[in-house]
Amino acid sequence: MNSGYSNNNDGRTIVEKIVSRACGRKVSPGDVVDALPIDKLYFNEVIAPPAISNFQDDFNQVFEEAFGNIEQGLVQKKKNQKRVFDPSRVRFIPDHTVPSCSVMVSKGISLMKDFAKEHGIMMYKEGDGIEHTLVTEEGFVLPGEVVVATDSHTDTVGAVGALGFGVGTTEAEYALALGEIYDFVVPETFLFRADGTFKNGCCAKDLILYILGKMTESGCSRKVAEYTGDAIKKMDMDGRFTICNMSVEMGARSGIVNPDRVTEDFLKEVAMRHPELFSEIQDTLTKIPKISSDENASYVDELRIDVSELTPQIALPHSPANVKPASEVNDEVNVVFIGSCTNGRYNDLLQAARILKGKRIHPDVNTIVIPASRAVYNQAMSSGLLQIFAEAGANIESSNCGPCFGKHMGVLSSGDRCVSTSNRNYRGRMGSPDAKIYLASPATAAACAIEGKVTDPTKYLPS
Amino acid sequence: MAERALFQGKIVAKFGDDINTDYIIPAYLLQEAWGKKYFAEHAFERYDPSFVSRCRANALKDSIVVAGKNFGCGSSREQAVYAIQYNDVSAVVAESFPDIFYRNCISNGFPALRVESTKDLEIGDSLLIDLQSLSVKNERSNAELRIYMTFEERATLLSGGRLGKVKERLRERLLATS
Numbered sequence: 316m317n318s319g320y321s322n323n324n325d326g327r328t329i330v331e332k333i334v335s336r337a338c339g340r341k342v343s344p345g346d347v348v349d350a351l352p353i354d355k356l357y358f359n360e361v362i363a364p365p366a367i368s369n370f371q372d373d374f375n376q377v378f379e380e381a382f383g384n385i386e387q388g389l390v391q392k393k394k395n396q397k398r399v400f401d402p403s404r405v406r407f408i409p410d411h412t413v414p415s416c417s418v419m420v421s422k423g424i425s426l427m428k429d430f431a432k433e434h435g436i437m438m439y440k441e442g443d444g445i446e447h448t449l450v451t452e453e454g455f456v457l458p459g460e461v462v463v464a465t466d467s468h469t470d471t472v473g474a475v476g477a478l479g480f481g482v483g484t485t486e487a488e489y490a491l492a493l494g495e496i497y498d499f500v501v502p503e504t505f506l507f508r509a510d511g512t513f514k515n516g517c518c519a520k521d522l523i524l525y526i527l528g529k530m531t532e533s534g535c536s537r538k539v540a541e542y543t544g545d546a547i548k549k550m551d552m553d554g555r556f557t558i559c560n561m562s563v564e565m566g567a568r569s570g571i572v573n574p575d576r577v578t579e580d581f582l583k584e585v586a587m588r589h590p591e592l593f594s595e596i597q598d599t600l601t602k603i604p605k606i607s608s609d610e611n612a613s614y615v616d617e618l619r620i621d622v623s624e625l626t627p628q629i630a631l632p633h634s635p636a637n638v639k640p641a642s643e644v645n646d647e648v649n650v651v652f653i654g655s656c657t658n659g660r661y662n663d664l665l666q667a668a669r670i671l672k673g674k675r676i677h678p679d680v681n682t683i684v685i686p687a688s689r690a691v692y693n694q695a696m697s698s699g700l701l702q703i704f705a706e707a708g709a710n711i712e713s714s715n716c717g718p719c720f721g722k723h724m725g726v727l728s729s730g731d732r733c734v735s736t737s738n739r740n741y742r743g744r745m746g747s748p749d750a751k752i753y754l755a756s757p758a759t760a761a762a763c764a765i766e767g768k769v770t771d772p773t774k775y776l777p778s
Numbered sequence: 779m780a781e782r783a784l785f786q787g788k789i790v791a792k793f794g795d796d797i798n799t800d801y802i803i804p805a806y807l808l809q810e811a812w813g814k815k816y817f818a819e820h821a822f823e824r825y826d827p828s829f830v831s832r833c834r835a836n837a838l839k840d841s842i843v844v845a846g847k848n849f850g851c852g853s854s855r856e857q858a859v860y861a862i863q864y865n866d867v868s869a870v871v872a873e874s875f876p877d878i879f880y881r882n883c884i885s886n887g888f889p890a891l892r893v894e895s896t897k898d899l900e901i902g903d904s905l906l907i908d909l910q911s912l913s914v915k916n917e918r919s920n921a922e923l924r925i926y927m928t929f930e931e932r933a934t935l936l937s938g939g940r941l942g943k944v945k946e947r948l949r950e951r952l953l954a955t956s
């Protein structure tokens with residue numbers, strides 16, 4: 316952690332620092348903030364339509380009264396833009412079941428488009444990517460920000476040192492109008508310290524699965540999971556996204572990693588792709604030392620892990636916390652899904668492609684590969700990864716949540732046994748309640764696709 | 779819509795730990811309606827298929843759902859709250875709730891009540907719930923449980939959610955910045 320930067324004697328965590336900055340006073344865990352101002356807000360096409368519809372029902376009259384009385388001079392467009400707390404801090408991202416898989420989904424996306432246009436909100440296109448991948452890739456979410464979105468995996472943005480919270484329709488609707496969340500309890504922080512070097516075939520997913528197995532589905536309830544240690548510091552951004560993403564599976568309010576050199580390099584690349592963000596990102600880079608946890612910060616609890624002892628892990632049906640070493644499981648598999656906000660980034664696809672290169676997928680295994688964003692898709696295409704998957708016999712789909720959401724692109728039937736790189740294997744999550752879902756890393760999933768059964772991927776890698 | 783502070787209901791379901799929102803309402807339905815009532819008929823359809831009919835059979839009375847730890851974990855879908863609430867369920871009593879689901883309940887003025895232990899509560903028991911004194915009384919065994927809830931949460935719950943306050947705040951904000 317970045318000691319020495321702090322000029323405080325009483326150490327504080329990154330979470331305390333971010334919330335204190337956001338609400339303009341020093342807060343500690345347990346404090347209740349009446350109205351916490353948020354920096355960024357984003358919506359998917361599952362929750363935006365009801366949220367917009369409720370927003371109109373609940374607030375139109377308030378807007379009419381306020382604007383009718385005092386702003387007759389304003390042109391309609393400007394008036395509309397004032398209805399949303401700050402359109403430049405809101406994004407709409409259709410990602411769960413796109414290209415649309417039902418008439419109602421299409422209607423919802425149309426409503427979002429109309430609302431976005433009318434209120435000056437930026438809306439992405441179907442296939443641009445999964446929300447949590449897109450917001451960091453696009454530099455919309457930056458370190459030190461308070462981020463709210465209508466999805467429990469908003470914790471993913473913690474990988475860049477932002478504090479992300481998933482909320483329901485109503486809280487998001489209110490945030491859209493006022494840019495705040497109410498009666499916010501400042502969470503305690505649970506420290507996960509991972510040291511050592513990963514063995515060949517092991518990666519971030521194995522670490523977070525291992526942690527989940529230790530913590531159970533409620534072990535980090537109401538707390539934020541902060542990840543530190545050498546293994547995290549050496550980890551690339553894609554791995555950090557995976558780890559923060561699954562924090563919610565142990566009940567955590569969010570997950571977070573202190574921004575460091577790796578984060579800085581990631582942000583610099585974002586700035587190169589988006590010159591319009593250059594000065595904002597430059598400014599953020601100078602603030603990084605100030606937002607990181609102090610070395611003497613206090614934590615409610617701590618778990619130490621030596622990753623050198625880890626072997627590839629797998630979560631068995633029907634809980635993400637029901638975890639075992641993959642080498643101890645032999646179950647047959649007939650569906651493999653490589654993708655999702657957990658493991659659909661470039662390095663994830665690269666891990667899977669290394670194993671699938673020059674191989675044929677088992678004849679009984681339907682394998683679905685979905686890059687998490689259009690940028691990942693295009694990069695995987697130009698570097699040849701997509702060709703490896705196609706030649707191995709996989710189905711490659713445009714960027715979206717795919718079978719993880721259980722509504723399209725590979726809905727499971729009763730006898731199916733699926734190894735997925737996503738984050739939840741609840742009964743019925745991907746279709747039939749009688750299907751069995753296993754969670755694993757992209758490397759393990761690829762090895763399972765070749766063998767048609769749960770397989771430790773190590774033997775497919777050069778030692 | 780102010781909520782009742784004192785009511786009686788019958789336990790129609792008792793669940794264990796870690797009941798996730800996918801169990802309460804499966805994802806494939808979420809985008810098929812923008813309203814709230816639609817989700818009621820699908821509550822627990824893949825997990826406890828007779829849940830809805832048990833609630834209907836109890837239609838003349840209030841229904842109560844009881845669970846162990848971590849009720850409502852997983853996805854942030856607020857439709858999980860609607861699915862339960864619109865089956866004439868007037869409270870969920872559990873040993874703990876994860877934040878997102880808990881906050882969604884409070885936002886909807888739906889009592890999510892945290893108690894020390896739900897071990898002694900059985901399907902069919904009649905409970906007397908008092909949100910003023912924050913207690914749950916089991917009328918079969920006469921045992922009383924304390925409800926753990928903050929002052930703010932109770933106030934929000936009793937006023938049926940935050941909408942009134944939020945509208946007022948919005949009105950003030952618009953007038954101040956104009």
Ligand code: SF4
Binds near residue numbers: 411715716
């Ligand atoms: S990939 Fe799965 S977990 Fe991630 S946002 Fe989409 S549906 Fe949710």
